[in-house]
Amino acid sequence: MxxxxxxxxxxxxxxxxxxxxxxxxxxxxxxxxxLLAQNVDSPAVIAIDSRWGTGKTxxxxxxxxxxxxxNTHSLYFNAWETDFSEDPLVSFLGxxxxxxxxxxxxxxxxxxxxxxxxxxxxxxxxxxxPALIRIGTAGVIDADKIIEDEMVRAAGSLAGDALDNYLxxxxxxxxxxxxxxxxxxxxxxxxxxxIFVDELDRCRPTYAIELLERIKHLFNIEGxxxxxxxxxxxxxxxxxxxxxxxxxxxxxxxxxxxxEYQLKKPDMENYIxxxxxxxxxxxxxxxxxxxxxxxxxxxxxxxxxxxxTSSLRLSLREIEQFLASxxxxxxxxxEKEYLFPALLVFLILSKHFKPDAYKRYIST
Numbered sequence: 204m205x206x207x208x209x210x211x212x213x214x215x216x217x218x219x220x221x222x223x224x225x226x227x228x229x230x231x232x233x234x235x236x237x238l239l240a241q242n243v244d245s246p247a248v249i250a251i252d253s254r255w256g257t258g259k260t261x262x263x264x265x266x267x268x269x270x271x272x273x274n275t276h277s278l279y280f281n282a283w284e285t286d287f288s289e290d291p292l293v294s295f296l297g298x299x300x301x302x303x304x305x306x307x308x309x310x311x312x313x314x315x316x317x318x319x320x321x322x323x324x325x326x327x328x329x330x331x332x333p334a335l336i337r338i339g340t341a342g343v344i345d346a347d348k349i350i351e352d353e354m355v356r357a358a359g360s361l362a363g364d365a366l367d368n369y370l371x372x373x374x375x376x377x378x379x380x381x382x383x384x385x386x387x388x389x390x391x392x393x394x395x396x397x398i399f400v401d402e403l404d405r406c407r408p409t410y411a412i413e414l415l416e417r418i419k420h421l422f423n424i425e426g427x428x429x430x431x432x433x434x435x436x437x438x439x440x441x442x443x444x445x446x447x448x449x450x451x452x453x454x455x456x457x458x459x460x461x462x463e464y465q466l467k468k469p470d471m472e473n474y475i476x477x478x479x480x481x482x483x484x485x486x487x488x489x490x491x492x493x494x495x496x497x498x499x500x501x502x503x504x505x506x507x508x509x510x511x512t513s514s515l516r517l518s519l520r521e522i523e524q525f526l527a528s529x530x531x532x533x534x535x536x537x538e539k540e541y542l543f544p545a546l547l548v549f550l551i552l553s554k555h556f557k558p559d560a561y562k563r564y565i566s567t
Contacts, residue, residue: 256520319382408441504544
């Protein structure tokens with residue numbers, strides 16, 4: 204007996220057919236954006252702007268798998284999973300080392316260039332900057348980490364330390380650019396290297412902004428194209444949290460982004476039908492259709508769910524979560540039991556959006 208799918212599983216990508224599990228019909232968008240990324244004058248940054256839960260991660264994972272199927276070099280970097288790191292450059296270079304092994308090991312010259320890139324990157328990491336002066340992207344002095352003897356020792360040489368640090372940073376940036384350029388030039392690929400940065404808007408504000416700054420200033424290299432999956436509105440809150448409410452967050456982001464793309468709104472009816480299949484709901488309702496009074500349960504459930512989710516403008520992730528809850532609820536009913544589909548959908552959504560009203564209703 205096969206196990207029931209009570210909730211949706213993470214998308215499984217087929218290396219031979221990347222769009223086999225594509226429930227949102229994203230193929231045309233991805234093919235067109237791939238042509239843009241491969242033909243645009245690099246360096247370039249493309250932003251995939253869409254609110255939380257609308258399928259950005261699935262979109263760029265499909266995109267990356269499509270590029271791999273075409274033997275185009277790419278790298279996926281989940282910013283949110285690495286924001287425990289003090290400096291995004293450290294985590295980013297670490298992920299690049301793992302993700303680009305096929306390029307790094309292509310030749311002795313390429314390997315040597317990558318080692319120089321990492322070495323220069325280490326010089327730029329925060330841990331090598333004097334404790335008193337942190338020339339970070341936000342321009343904030345990290346006073347919490349200053350110990351007493353450093354404060355005394357630095358009192359008479361503040362300007363000198365700042366100048367020395369600036370010159371060291373400038374030299375390290377030049378070395379980093381040179382080494383990374385050599386690495387790209389020596390790699391086996393004649394096409395753009397496309398780097399996907401996911402879930403930037405879920406990171407802590409300082410990490411997200413510093414990662415943007417690092418990409419802008421350190422990876423502005425011919426042959427590199429960055430694709431950022433983000434929610435501009437949410438990221439704008441992070442920018443204001445660091446720089447103050449008076450900053451023009453849209454203007455700030457325009458400094459980093461060359462092209463913006465809004466994900467196309469999917470056909471919700473077809474998407475919900477696909478979810479019914481994925482959750483094996485069609486199999487659940489099939490034996491019930493032999494009973495006259497239960498024959499239309501599935502269609503009623505699907506139509507009411509589509510109506511309410513569209514009216515409430517739910518995200519794809521919310522639709523998946525609520526349908527998974529409905530799936531669990533109906534599995535408790537026997538084959539001959541009427542489900543009251545409209546009421547079931549209404550109650551599950553009310554429990555989330557109007558919990559007080561829901562409690563009053565079920566207690567009467």
